[in-house]
Amino acid sequence: MDSRRSDCEATNIDIVNRVRPNMPETRLLYELSDFFKVMGDSTRIQLLWALEESEMCVGDLAVLLDMTKSAVSHQLKVLRTAKLVRSKKIGKNVYYALDDHHVKSILEKALEHIGE
Amino acid sequence: MDSRRSDCEATNIDIVNRVRPNMPETRLLYELSDFFKVMGDSTRIQLLWALEESEMCVGDLAVLLDMTKSAVSHQLKVLRTAKLVRSKKIGKNVYYALDDHHVKSILEKALEHIGE
DNA sequence: TTGACAATTGAATAGTTGTTCAATTATAAT
């Protein structure tokens, strides 16, 4: 049987064999790309940026981002699932806060790449 | 005229008004989310990870990732457009290399978030 | 308990994206 997907042979098989054992495991690979997928949306970047400044409830965030509560709530759920924010209910409101101290430094690194 | 998209009033208008001036400009916002979009794909993470170890040509990368040259080439183009990799042609081969020293530290920060 | 408000939810839709496939370009070797 031959389950190779690649449609060619390696030109430098020595390099490939040296690099291969250092490649990330499948699980880690998907955790990494899933994390960046969560960051890869302008609405969610805005939410994280805002929550870096202050805790806020869904309605406040909706006004700040000029979006419906529904749209904001959907995206907050994504951030909550990714454990980047946490929420607490106070009366009729639900307040959200950052739940990861890496977010800020990752945003800063990304800003460095972009060139400020 | 009223071009508000949000379907509510702010509960804490003082907080919203304090945070608003610190929000990122539209251009920066999209540069940030576009950058993370590029990182948010397991194939491209693998390519960056591999190129951190060594320059390689498209065929080598295809064998290493067990994908077709076409699929790899398409993704390399995305990375090239994002200025994360550069390429040079040597004979029939095109060799790719990392073109951004931030990639490594951003991956490391992301690994910290995930918890190694 | 009735009415109003905050937030969540699920379904639907429109837009985006990754891989495949077939065709093409460019280089090297015979």
Next chain:
DNA sequence: ATTATAATTGAACAACTATTCAATTGTCAA
């Protein structure tokens, strides 16, 4: 010139995703 190999390209398809809309839950006030 011809053939073979490396890589790129564009179109097509399937899978995924963000927002909208309507309906629902939960909480407070009257």
